[in-house]
Amino acid sequence: MIAIFKRELRGYLTSMIGFVFVAVILLLVxxxxxxxxxxxxxxTFSNALTGTTFILMLVIPLLTMRSFAExxxxxxxxxxxxxxxxxxxxxxxxxxxxxxxxLITCVICGICPMIIDRFGDVNYAAEYGxxxxxxxxGCCYIAMGMFISSxxxxxxxxAVLSYAIFIVLFMAPSIGQAIPNEGYVSLIAFLVIAxxxxxxxxxxxxxxxxxxxxxxxxxxxxxxxYWKMPLKFEGLFGKYFSKISFAEGFRRxxxxxxxxxxxxxxYLSVIFFFCFLxxxxxxxxxxx
Amino acid sequence: xxxxxxxxxxYGDHTAVNNLSFTVETGQIYGFLGPNGAGKSTTMNIMxxxxxxxxxxxxxxxxSIFEEPERAKKSIGYLPELPPVYPDMTVLEYLRFCAxxxxxxxxxxxxAVMDAMAATRVTEMKNRLIKNLSKGYRQRxxxxxxxxxxxxxxxLDEPTVGLDPAQIIEIRELIKKLAKDHTVxxxxxxxxxxxxxxxxxLIIAHGDLVASDTPEHLAEMMEKSATVEAxxxxxxxxxxxxxxxxxxxxxxxxxTAADGTTNAVIRTEEDADIREALFYACADARVPLLRxxxxxxxxxxxxxxxxGTGEEEPEPEPETRNRFGHRKEKNKQxxxxxxxxxxxxxxxAKE
Numbered sequence: 001m002i003a004i005f006k007r008e009l010r011g012y013l014t015s016m017i018g019f020v021f022v023a024v025i026l027l028l029v030x031x032x033x034x035x036x037x038x039x040x041x042x043x044t045f046s047n048a049l050t051g052t053t054f055i056l057m058l059v060i061p062l063l064t065m066r067s068f069a070e071x072x073x074x075x076x077x078x079x080x081x082x083x084x085x086x087x088x089x090x091x092x093x094x095x096x097x098x099x100x101x102x103l104i105t106c107v108i109c110g111i112c113p114m115i116i117d118r119f120g121d122v123n124y125a126a127e128y129g130x131x132x133x134x135x136x137x138g139c140c141y142i143a144m145g146m147f148i149s150s151x152x153x154x155x156x157x158x159a160v161l162s163y164a165i166f167i168v169l170f171m172a173p174s175i176g177q178a179i180p181n182e183g184y185v186s187l188i189a190f191l192v193i194a195x196x197x198x199x200x201x202x203x204x205x206x207x208x209x210x211x212x213x214x215x216x217x218x219x220x221x222x223x224x225x226y227w228k229m230p231l232k233f234e235g236l237f238g239k240y241f242s243k244i245s246f247a248e249g250f251r252r253x254x255x256x257x258x259x260x261x262x263x264x265x266x267y268l269s270v271i272f273f274f275c276f277l278x279x280x281x282x283x284x285x286x287x288x
Numbered sequence: 289x290x291x292x293x294x295x296x297x298x299y300g301d302h303t304a305v306n307n308l309s310f311t312v313e314t315g316q317i318y319g320f321l322g323p324n325g326a327g328k329s330t331t332m333n334i335m336x337x338x339x340x341x342x343x344x345x346x347x348x349x350x351x352s353i354f355e356e357p358e359r360a361k362k363s364i365g366y367l368p369e370l371p372p373v374y375p376d377m378t379v380l381e382y383l384r385f386c387a388x389x390x391x392x393x394x395x396x397x398x399x400a401v402m403d404a405m406a407a408t409r410v411t412e413m414k415n416r417l418i419k420n421l422s423k424g425y426r427q428r429x430x431x432x433x434x435x436x437x438x439x440x441x442x443x444l445d446e447p448t449v450g451l452d453p454a455q456i457i458e459i460r461e462l463i464k465k466l467a468k469d470h471t472v473x474x475x476x477x478x479x480x481x482x483x484x485x486x487x488x489x490l491i492i493a494h495g496d497l498v499a500s501d502t503p504e505h506l507a508e509m510m511e512k513s514a515t516v517e518a519x520x521x522x523x524x525x526x527x528x529x530x531x532x533x534x535x536x537x538x539x540x541x542x543x544t545a546a547d548g549t550t551n552a553v554i555r556t557e558e559d560a561d562i563r564e565a566l567f568y569a570c571a572d573a574r575v576p577l578l579r580x581x582x583x584x585x586x587x588x589x590x591x592x593x594x595x596g597t598g599e600e601e602p603e604p605e606p607e608t609r610n611r612f613g614h615r616k617e618k619n620k621q622x623x624x625x626x627x628x629x630x631x632x633x634x635x636x637a638k639e
Binding site: 002004014074075076078079080082086286 | 336337375381389391
């Protein structure tokens with residue numbers, strides 16, 4: 001795992017992508033820091049940080065798109081997969097190398113509260129807590145981007161797919177509010193999700209029987225639930241949709257100075273979940 | 289030692305490897321021989337744990353590659369079809385990375401890297417980026433990665449592709465040297481290469497094992513050809529009764545060239561040598577016999593013979609087939625070229 005971690009990191013730092021990644025984030029953070037804290041005079045750095053969350057969404061796909069897609073494209077995955085190293089270790093090595101770049105960035109950002117300290121009072125715990133949540137939120141994006149990269153052989157497809165999903169995630173709170181509150185809208189939305197899940201089941205199993213069976217079970221469950229308690233469906237989809245954004249935990253930390261166990265666990269489990277999916281997706285290819 | 293038992297790999301409705309079983313003893317060099325698309329690479333990829341088979345088992349030194357992959361993979365050095373090198377690393381960086389990934393202890397790592405570089409003669413290139421190396425050097429870097437740490441089983445997929453003749457001889461010597469205390473499996477579609485280094489040859493076609501023998505036996509098989517080629521200075525009508533009158537002749541193909549000579553391809557019953565009789569028949573009829581030879585089967589012909597596919601051409605890969613089929617159709621519409629003629633030869637024929 002350490003060998004892969006080192007190789008990946010070296011790869012990022014020799015191909016400029018790593019430097020560009022760190023530099024772009026720092027540049028934007030610096031700009032917001034200057035505008036919010038230096039120019040306008042807000043005493044909290046986390047305010048400035050809030051403004052920069054969209055840049056994570058923009059630069060992380062640049063980092064993650066090559067992680068597995070390039071490996072497959074150049075057939076170097078043949079090396080990794082035939083060496084005495086397990087797939088979870090390969091995934092972990094790659095994930096940590098990317099997370100490490102983000103960590104470097106966040107550590108450098110850690111200077112900002114100290115600068116503010118020279119001019120006023122700083123709640124260090126709140127600032128660094130927000131920075132930690134910022135880092136974990138970035139790691140969620142990284143894990144997800146890495147998973148998307150493992151699905152395809154093309155870096156471009158990986159990047160475009162990541163952007164599409166990240167943008168939906170980023171805008172989820174606003175989209176969620178715009179979804180009509182009527183119960184049947186939620187019903188339709190959940191049925192659409194059931195169809196999507198069935199399609200995924202089909203692509204993975206190639207069996208119509210399993211696909212139809214899983215769709216029928218899901219649709220029946222949704223139908224019965226709707227029939228039994230139609231009131232619960234009102235606004236249900238919109239409510240959950242606004243929550244799929246990764247930004248919630250960071251927002252609570254930066255706006256209310258709250259780091260709840262819930263948001264920590266959510267972040268860590270999202271990261272773990274997508275790393276796990278990546279392992280499965282890489283393993284699955286061997287059986288294709 | 290490697291044991292492969294009833295290996296089968298099915299892609300959709302295409303069987304890439306069909307119920308393959310063999311055992312490779314320590315200290316021997318086994319050669320996989322087969323035309324493109326025969327299933328050589330698929331078999332090797334399964335043996336090294338890169339892809340999983342549909343059914344069957346592989347044991348490397350007694351460890352199942354599927355149940356104890358890490359344990360089994362420790363004993364394997366594998367050079368795939370394309371050398372799996374990272375273009376953005378130098379040779380030295382790359383081999384150090386490989387050594388670390390293989391779990392070679394820190395103290396022995398540098399020694400192992402140096403040995404592998406020396407054996408494949410890439411030492412003078414150690415500080416070059418791999419992307420700046422030629423195909424031959426990349427191949428050698430791939431090879432040094434495979435022999436790094438001296439694994440007990442070395443699997444090489446077409447190891448001499450892209451090398452010049454001097455390098456090929458060098459690599460062959462290296463492989464022979466390795467075989468003294470390793471088990472080596474290599475694949476090739478060139479018979480001479482396999483017979484030059486291997487103790488045992490496995491011939492695969494369309495996923496099936498069609499022959500498994502020592503090179504000596506296979507060479508004998510090839511010479512025992514049942515086809516005779518001859519040229520006469522006479523027209524086909526004169527020659528045909530001469531040949532057909534001989535005992536043991538099964539069929540004759542005649543072709544008269546522009547200069548009046550007739551070339552004949554004569555298929556005979558096995559073990560029937562008609563050459564002498566043909567000579568006397570020609571002498572009696574005062575037909576000048578210009579050339580007479582047993583046809584030595586080319587590898588392709590031997591495959592056709594062994595696999596019994598007859599006239600059918602070896603199956604091209606799906607992608608090319610599509611493109612080719614498309615082109616063929618366009619050709620047909622445009623200039624009504626004969627169906628068998630590929631695009632290029634169709635034009636030549638018209639001239």
